[in-house]
Amino acid sequence: MRNYEVDATWHYHNGTKHPNGMLLNRFHVYHPSHRPTPYKIYKNATSIELSLDKNPIGVLTLDAISSQESFDNVTPDLNTLARILYFSAGITKKIKFSGLGEVDFRAASCTGALFHIEIYIVCGNIPGLDAGVYHFDPKNMRLDIIRHGDYRGLVIDAAANEQSVREAPIILIFTDVFSRNSIKYQARAYRHTFWDSGTILANTLAISSAHKMPTRTITGFADSYIAKLLGINSMQEAPILIFTLGRSEHEISTMPPLFDTVPDSTSSDYDIEYPEITQMHDASSLLTPEEVSSWKKPFSTKKNHQDAYIQLGDNANSSEPIESTIIKRGSTRKFSLESITLEQLSTILNKTTQGVNTDFSVNGELLSDIYIIANAVDGLEPGSYYYVQKNNSLEKLRQGNFRNASGNLGLDQDLPYDASVTIFFMIDLDEILKHFGNRGYRVAQLDAAITAGKMYLASYCLGLGATGLTFYDDLVTNFFSPHARDKEPMFLIAIGKKEKPT
Ligand SMILES: Cc1cc2nc3c(=O)[nH]c(=O)nc-3n(C[C@H](O)[C@H](O)[C@H](O)COP(=O)(O)O)c2cc1C
Known part of the structure; x- marks a missing residue:
């Protein structure tokens, strides 16, 4: 199996080390005026406005980030989903820079403020929102409709029947538009894929916990199945993780057919590919649900330590x-x-x-x-x-x-x-x-x-x-x-x- 031919990782990892990694050009220059549009735009999609309540619901930060409670079954409604999306990846401030104009900053930090991570939602019927596949548009605080209908069955299949996906009323999928970050960081940007997903996810986890939502982060899935569901071109934009939100008693079993088309979109206005990124992504892709199933075995660390001082x-x-x-x-x-x-x-x-x-x-x-x-x-x-x-x-x-x-x-x-x-x-x-x-x-x-x-x-x-x-x-x-x-x-x-x- 290609995933276990790990020379690919060492080639990428060593090649993208600072200061002399051979996959990085030391003379590469990036000028902020070339910053790509940090939003994916669905031109002709119908969209749904999100109403947003930013008021605290009464959970302190240190509790929200550390809670280990296993919460009861709950289905988030649209307003809760809007808050979770906003406090994960919404626009929290705008700063004017001379020569650059106004830059939108987001809830979570992101290398170079290039904001290359997108969030999609795959859900069943929840209060306020019909079953469908949606794209979160943080600029306009709305959801673009990508597909109508309940497609969670496809995610369950891609994640090899993972229980939390089977029970989830809402599934978030993070994707990365590689070129939006590689324009500045070259091939090292594939590390940023996970750095910048992780900082967003820390917020998603904290705000979900404040809302007493059961959640689970899933990294094992058949990549191409998810890309196909979202209608994205994996050479430019790839699914990175699956996040289940809420839990319901009604397990999903139906699997609707894929529609042929999704609305047209622009992921990035800079299209230079770094083959080292796509190669590393391919080498770490899981091809089928069967491969996902045999891959899935959590790692238990054997951390040795001295008597603490x-x-x-x-x-x-x-x-x-x-x-x-x-x-x-x-x-x-x-x-x-x-x-x-x-x-x-x-x-x-x-x-x-x-x-x-x-x-x-x-x-x-x-x-x-x-x-x-x-x-x-x-x-x-x-x-x-x-x-x-x-x-x-x-x-x-x-x-x-x-x-x-x-x-x-x-x-x-x-x-x-x-x-x-x-x-x-x-x-x-x-x-x-x-x-x-x-x-x-x-x-x-x-x-x-x-x-x-x-x-x-x-x-x-x-x-x-x-x-x-x-x-x-x-x-x-x-x-x-x-x-x-x-x-x-x-x-x-x-x-x-x-x-x-x-
Ligand atoms: C993983 C990571 C690495 C970063 N590396 C640097 C860095 O080397 N130097 C720097 O000045 N800022 C660095 N930043 C800060 C980003 O430039 C900053 O997050 C971005 O401009 C967005 O601003 P904000 O975090 O204030 O929202 C880094 C941020 C992250 C998440």
């Missing part, structure tokens, strides 16, 4: 509702050099690693390991640390002032130098690929990004700032070795106090 709590308080945290979130553009407290760091680590219901991990366990450079944390000596998730504690790796290293690892930017902490998600990729094949690359990137997305939310509700960052891959491994000797970095997030505008 520093026991953490999770006592930092925040009274910020999830909705207002999402609305005020943004990536910090300048950190002050001030310290955060150990309580704040502990709360961020503990509340964001409580687990996510997925088809790839056991009990929602995070597959990545978390490594930290503490530059300025009151109550913690500056140095490098390993976070022991099992008992919420820190193992000290090296003591010292590593601000320079922190800045250097984060692509020599000021942000990781100035931040109070830089947090690196690292994984034994070889082990993951042996288990999941090339598909494991998608899983590994997404797993880290979901937790990092939650860290954005935790930081903002505590009055701190955060930003995702890119990194020099091998330097990160070297820095945390020998502890991290066999691990590859998947995601980097910097957290600290925002510099106050003067």
Whole structure:
């Protein structure tokens, strides 16, 4: 099976490392004035306006991101669906830039503000909305109608009869329009596919939890079946994950025939393909429901750790509702050099690693390991640390002032130098690929990004700032070795106090 020929992943992964990956052209330039339209436009589709209530429903951010409750059966209505879509991928602010005009910013962070992830909805009849396949248009807060009728049976088939899909009144499907991001980041953009899906998903999970919705994230599905259902061309736009929302007693069994056509659309006004991206996507695709079925076996981590040195709590308080945290979130553009407290760091680590219901991990366990450079944390000596998730504690790796290293690892930017902490998600990729094949690359990137997305939310509700960052891959491994000797970095997030505008 092609999925288990994992040289494809190593070729892609090594080839897209900073600074010298052979699949990246160091002289590539991107000018923001070439930014593609960050919206997919369905020209002739009929659409349904979404009414939006942004008011808090009374769940605090730290509860929404950490809840492990298994909620009762519930079918979301259209207004709840509208809120979940808005707080996942809606427009939360607009900023004017000279030469560029006004840029719409979204609920979740996204590399380069290129907003290449689209969301589709496949549902049965729910209160306020007929069964159908829809595309979420965040610009106009409406749903474009792609197909009429109940198509969930096709998703059930593609996901090899996965139980949560069988029971879901609503299924969200995230897709990626590759060229919208690769115009700036070249082939490395395929990593961003999962980084930027993960940050959105962190919001989707939090707001769904606030609405007491059972959810599950599914990464195993027959790719081409879903692409066909959505009517998308997989060379330009590909399905990335399936997310089930709500649960009903009525299992779906019918499978309507596919219509021939879907309304015309424009995914991107920049159409240069990066073959390395489509090759990596193909190599990690699952072809049939039978292949999905044999692929599906969650991974249980065997994380070894020393006796923990520093026991953490999770006592930092925040009274910020999830909705207002999402609305005020943004990536910090300048950190002050001030310290955060150990309580704040502990709360961020503990509340964001409580687990996510997925088809790839056991009990929602995070597959990545978390490594930290503490530059300025009151109550913690500056140095490098390993976070022991099992008992919420820190193992000290090296003591010292590593601000320079922190800045250097984060692509020599000021942000990781100035931040109070830089947090690196690292994984034994070889082990993951042996288990999941090339598909494991998608899983590994997404797993880290979901937790990092939650860290954005935790930081903002505590009055701190955060930003995702890119990194020099091998330097990160070297820095945390020998502890991290066999691990590859998947995601980097910097957290600290925002510099106050003067
Ligand atoms: C995974 C990830 C990596 C990022 N890398 C960088 C980076 O290296 N440098 C930087 O200045 N911003 C970086 N950003 C921040 C984005 O530019 C920012 O999210 C985007 O402009 C959207 O703005 P917002 O997060 O304020 O909504 C990154 C964001 C993410 C999610």
